[in-house]
Amino acid sequence: ILLLCVYIFSMISDSSGVMVYGRYDQFLREVLKLPTAVFEGPSFGYTEQSARSCFSQQKKVTLNGFLDTLMSDPPPQCLVWLPLLHRLANVENVFHPVECSYCHSESMMGFRYRCQQCHNYQLCQDCFWRGHAGGSHSNQHQMKEYTSWKSPAKKLTNALSKSLSCASSREPLHPMFPDQPEKPLNLAHIVPPRPVTSMNDTLHTSLDGAGGHWCLILSTENHDIPATYIAVSSKS
Structure with missing residues (x-):
């Protein structure tokens, strides 16, 4: 998502590295046609206030400010779906060597969902999206989404690293870029x-x-x- 956001900013900023609101507004007009095409216009459709609402407190938006906003959790309301669309593309071929607790498929592709209440209850994305539940599990239980697979040994290593303060408790959302872009040759x-x-x-x-x-x-x-x-x- 970082490279996508940097590319978007390069298309809507001027030579001094400052976002042009008119270009950002035009970008929103075009990109918000996607959710409108699948009947999500009432939630994510374009309005004349969309561009300003994303950066209401910033008069001068540089690349770092743009990334802070778009990569925040949650992102601006009109673009909530954009990171999800990017994750869908990235996780499409991710393999999870675990069994689905509902359809009992031996492995999963794509997203993996783990119940936060039921012990070791995991669903493949197809079963989760269809609302399937079995045993003591309920659709009302909180689920955690996974986009990758970590072995138990890897999880133990990460836990030990955090307990020994070998790992940073909070990583930055993105690397810091210079405010002024490099001049082209x-x-x-x-x-x-x-x-x-x-x-x-x-x-x-x-x-x-x-x-x-x-x-x-x-x-x-x-x-x-x-x-x-x-x-x-x-x-x-």
């Missing part, structure tokens, strides 16, 4: 190459550089070394 001074009129011609492209010119020589006569860079003194 200016290639305006590069002279475009002249067109090659024959395969036997030699193409010379000169680039002004410190202390002289850099010449790129391409020759069809030498097949072992197709390109050679030669520094030529500007005084010659």
